[in-house]
Amino acid sequence: MINVDFTLFVQIAEALVMTFILYHILIKPVMKAMQQREQHFASLEKETQELLNSASDIIKKYEEELAKARAEGAQKRELLKEEARKVEKEVLSKVLKEVEEYKNKWSQEFNSQLEAIRKDLQGRVEMFAGLIVERVLGRKV
Template identity: 35%
Template sequence: MIDVDISLFVEIISVLILMVLLNSMLFKPVRRMLEEREAKMSAVESDIEKYHRNAEQLVENYNNKLAEARAAGQQERDRLAAEAREEERQLAEASSKEAAARKEELLAGLSAQVETARKDLDAKAESFAVEIAQKLLGRAV
């Protein structure tokens, strides 16, 4: 059987004193360090999340600006192409008008030359006819 004597009370008191000492010197500081570590980890995780959101926002802004720049570039290309087509049309039209004017000028010159040649031939036609008739008939007409 267990004898209850003073040594039992001394042991109980020793264990209680040891628990109080361990609590104040070991358990509380370790718990405090763990809580501080948890707080720091939470702060770091919060910062990581904030930086992640910020990075996502920056990427989204970059993509939006890139899309805007591409759209602006496409609009500028389309505008320049339309200007080039219009300039090409104007040049073709001017060239066509110039060619038509030159054609009319040449036709007028040719008509004048034909008319001059016709008048010369008409004037000489009678003498040619007489000359041909003389050669065919072999005598003067």
């Protein structure tokens, strides 16, 4: 059984002093270290979240710039294609014009040579007629 005498109060005082000493020597520093650790992890988590948000914003901005650059590239490509078509039409029209001129020149040369040959043959009609008669009849006329 418990005897209520002076030793009980001494043991209660010892327990309170030990609790006070242990609280200040062990529990308080451990709790302080745990709070600091928790605050450190909270700050790291906050910093990590900020970095993730920043990275997300940077990726979004990058994708927007990339889409903008692609759109500009497509627009420039279409402009270049249109310019190429115009140049192609100009070159093709020049070539067709040159071909037409060459054809007309050649046709004129051919016609003039043909006319010269006709005139030459017209001048020799009597000679050819005489040769044909000579060959057909077998005698000279």
